Amino acid sequence: MSKNLVIVESPAKAKTIEGYLGKDFVVKSSYGHVRDLPKDDMAIDIQNGFRPVYEITPDKRQVINELKKLAKTAEEVWLATDDDREGEAISWHLKEALGLRDDTKRIVFREITKNAILNAIDSPRRIDIDLVNAQQARRVLDRLVGFELSPVLWKKIKSGSSSALSAGRVQSVAVRLIVEREREIDGHKAKSSYKVTAQFIVDGGKVLNAELPKNFPTADEARAFLEKCRNAIFTIRNLETKPAKKTPAPPFTTSTLQQEASRKLSFSVSQTMTLAQKLYEAGKISYMRTDSTNLSQEAINKAKDAILAEFGERYVHTRQYKTKSESAQEAHEAIRPTDFSAKKASGDRNEQRLYELIWKRAIASQMAEAQLERTTATIGISTTPEELIAQGEVIRFDGFLKVYMESTDDEDEENKGMLPPLTIGQVLHLDTMKATEKFTRPAPRYTEASLVKKLEEMGIGRPSTYAPTISTIVKRQYVVKEDRPGQERAFKELTLKNREISEKNGKENFGSEKAKLFPTNMGMVVNDFLVEYFPDIVDYQFTATVEKDFDEIANGRIGWQEMIRNFYGGFHQNVETVQGSALTASKTGSRELGIDPRTGKNVYAKLGRYGAFVQIGEATDDEKPQFANLRKDQLIETISLEEALDLFSLPREVGFFEDKSMTIGIGKFGPYVKHDDKYVSLGKEDDPYTILPERAIELIQQKRAETAGEALGEFEGKPVSTGKGRFGPYIKHDDKYISLPKGETIGSLTLERAVELIRQKRETETNKFIREFPENPSVKVVKGMYGPYISIGKRNVKIPKDQDPAALTLEDCLRLAGEPAAEDKAPAKRATPAKKAVARKK
CATH class of the missing domain: 1.10.290.10 (Topoisomerase I, domain 4)
Structure with missing residues (x-):
């Protein structure tokens, strides 16, 4: 056995490191954390200094048993997990689970190269218990918050459900940021103003773009300015050229x-x-x-x-x-x-x-800084003191820009081009001047990247927490990440050309979103509940201070139990107060919208066990209210009475096709169009409340084309046909079925493409088997999704890593599967009915 056992947390890491160390070292993986707090119990002894009770996670018991055997026979054990608090904690848990000595060698490195690994071996240290305690404090604090606060959410917000709702320090603050940004956007009132731009034609037909450095509040003021410019002479009043430089961004964190x-x-x-x-x-x-x-x-x-x-x-x-x-x-x-x-x-x-x-x-x-030259041209107007400005930029030396330019979140950032040759006093020929109506915009919704940036700026969370935080709030359905189409908006544009002013009304699309984070109704209700009753949990400053406390623990300046004690007292008291209060789910996430003019009954928007909905009428013994689910882009706090009543318009008839009506509705599997007693699903882009008859007919015809099985022709003397079955569209040939690849439809399929797919399927089937045995066809060595295995009858047996699948003989396969060799097998004697009856009596 090897003299040295090195334990890392990743099998890929183990493989790389083992290549750098000599034959006296064996490198094994713990596959991440090996111990944790049990999932179904708080597992924290609050009365005894918040002592956590860890257990070996069920999926790591075999790993621990194997590592124990190796550790017992090794002369030296080296713990080589990542060089951060999480990695330090994994090493400590390994030491505890394996029963290693306190002076077990701990090695760290920031890169997996031969020099780094050998240097680490030359300078081992012991486990840093302060780093372990910082991670332990985070784990205990998060367990206390989640374990005590989540049941309050189940009871007070979403009664009857205990799987979807949870609260946590960083995740709750992240949701609050997204909710507050959404409300900021909703409360934004767009103000319009008129931006003036001009294009001049200079020598050689080159174009000079310029703009007025101020906007006009109204169309009348913009028109008055254009009137002044109608007969004006435009000249270059000043040229200013300044050297500038760009400095590269630091390497990545x-x-x-x-x-x-x-x-x-x-x-x-x-x-x-x-x-x-x-x-x-x-x-x-x-x-x-x-x-x-x-x-x-x-x-x-x-x-x-x-x-x-x-x-x-x-x-x-x-x-x-x-x-x-x-x-x-x-x-x-x-x-x-x-x-x-x-x-x-x-x-x-x-x-x-x-x-x-x-x-x-x-x-x-x-790399060296980029050397630039920025030129600003001031353009005078003979009929008014206002001036136009044209700016350009020339790169004199590209420096680091030869390799890389950092991007920004500023969607308006433009790269200014080079100005054409200009001289002071030069008279310019005006081609076009426009005054275009522009609208103020609210702060943009968060992307994953901008949310990470904001959390980091506020000192909330640490490098290892951002990815799991965003995954958690999306998984809990507090937030959705998606694209949303924009809305149409009218704008006005005034144009001065050939000394004539014209006006036109245009339309633009605004507010379209790409991969943005939107709060759900559940996210908004949970956030509001926490802000009102547990303000510390979602307080930005408090959450940032907790992160600093973890840093202090890591530096050995404060004890982790003291930090937890200072937090827990007030928090626990607050939990008990809210749990015992009369507050119910009906008081959270509910809003009265008005009166339904048709029935005269109250209309409400509410949050229920299965999501947000609208209700007409009261729930009484005499009468049941009507219900309709909110659309995914509708929020309880912003939906209007008219929008709510529109939700009850389904099912609705949109027209006729082939003398039969088309009805739009929403069913168990989403929105649909019903025609001739058949149901066709609407596309993701289709709105059931606004879909037009032409689109409904298109969907019906598409469905027919996909489901209609038809003969494409012959291949190898046998028919090739298509159809649609339980698992989607397929090709049928020689009694075999070949599924169409994703994105391909029956309607676009040709015989040539079908033959190509048939041949591909054959090749795949041929290459599926690594080895076959003619003397025993029931035994095969097969390529599998999770590695090679032996197929023997109806059983599959995994092949050990130290065995070469291509070199296995039939005897090897039978041995690994625990089967006797062919010559050792005796034919099984079949029990007769009489013998079975005797056995039952016995």
Whole structure:
């Protein structure tokens, strides 16, 4: 057995590290955390200093048993989990679960390279109990909040349900930010003004764009300005050219990587972290959970060498960045490549795209500033003292821009182009001047990236918490992430051309959203409840202060139990007060909208066990009220009486097709159009309340085309036909069924494409088996989704990792499956009915 056992938390990490260490080391994975608080119990002894009661998680019992066996035979055990609080806690839990000594060696590294691993082996330390306690404090505090507060939400808000609602420090604050932004947007009253822009034609037919630096509040004032310009002479009154420079952004921290990957690559926060984890475990980048912008001197030197080799001396400008966050650990590094000379990191497309982003940002941070020249032209108007301004920018030396330019959340940011040649006193020919009505806009809704940025600015959460926080609030249906179409709005535009002023009314689409976070009715009700009855939990300053307390624990300045005690007393008292109050679910998330003019009954918008709904009438013994579900984009607090009554308009008849009526309704599987006693689902983009007859007919015809089975022709002398079954559209040939790939329809299918799919299916089936045995056809070695296995009769047997599937013999397969060899098998004697009867009597 090996002298040294190294334990990491990831199998991919274990494989990479094992390649760097010699034969005296074996590297095994714990597969993440091995102990935790039980799910169905608080498991915290509040009376005895908030002592947590941990258990080995059920799925890790076998892992722990295997590690125990290895640890007993090893001369030395090395704990090599990640270099942060979470990793420190995993090492401590491993020590406790495996019964290791207190002086068990703990090694840390920020990148998985040979030098980093060997240096870590040369300088081991012990487990840092302060870091463990900081993570333990976070876990205990979050368990106390969740375990005590969630039942209050079940009872007071969504009676009868205990699975969907939960509360937590960071997740509740994140929901509050989204809810408050939604209300800010809803309360925004757009104000219009008129922006004046002009286009001049200069020598050589080049265009000079300019604008008035102020807007006019009304159309009359804008028209008056254009009138002044009707017969005006325009001249270049002043030209001002100033040198400018751009400085590169620092290398990535966890949050800036999440933000930039969202903006540039359209990755979700969790997708970014999953890809970064894989790159780290493969030894391609440094550790991906960090709030430091610092780079080691070794990394700076390697970046310099790469810049010199590719771009030359002029492009080198090494610098060290200082992290703004007070809690940042400068001993840690920013996210960077482990090898700056490597441009390719993975065969996976998205991993490669993320790696390139990290490489460019890190390289650019050590490159020279970009040298610019900004020119401002002031254009005088002979008939009025107002002046127009034209601006342009020229890059004199690209510097770091040769590699990378940071993106921003500012949707209005424009890259200013170069101005045509101009001279002071030059007379300009006006081509067109426009005064266009513009509207003020509210603050934008949060994307995942901008929410992470906001949380970080407020000091709420830490690098490891952002991805799970966003996943949790979406999973709990407090928030939805989706695209939403905009609305149409009219605007006015005045145009001066050839000394004539014309006016036109146009239409524009505004408010369209792409991958934005919207609060749900449930999210708004839960947020309001917490704000009113548990203000500390959703208080921004309080939540940020708790994070600082965790930092103090990590630095050994305060005890974790003391910190928990200071929080728990008031919190627990508040929980008991609210639990015992007369507050009921009917007082939360309910709003009276007015009177239904048809029935004269009250109309309410409410939150129920299955979501938000509208109710007409009261629930009494004599009469049952009418109910209708809110649409996904409607909120209890903003829906109007008219909008609520519209929800009762379904089912509705939209017209006739083939002399039969078409009815729109909403059923168990969503909105539909019913025609000739058949139901056709509406598309995601179709609104059942506004859909037109033409669209309903189109959907009916599409459904017919997809479901109609028809012969396409022949292949190999046998018919090829199509149809639609339980699992979707298919091709049938030679009594075999081949499903159509996603995105393809029966209506667009040709015989050539069908034959191509038949051949692909055959090839897949042929390559499915790694090995077959003619002497025993019931035994096969098969490629599976989760690895190779032996198929023997109706049983599947997993093949051990140390066995080569392609080299297995029939005898090997029978042995691994626990079957006797063919020659050892005796034919089974079948019991007769008489013998069975005797056995039953016995």
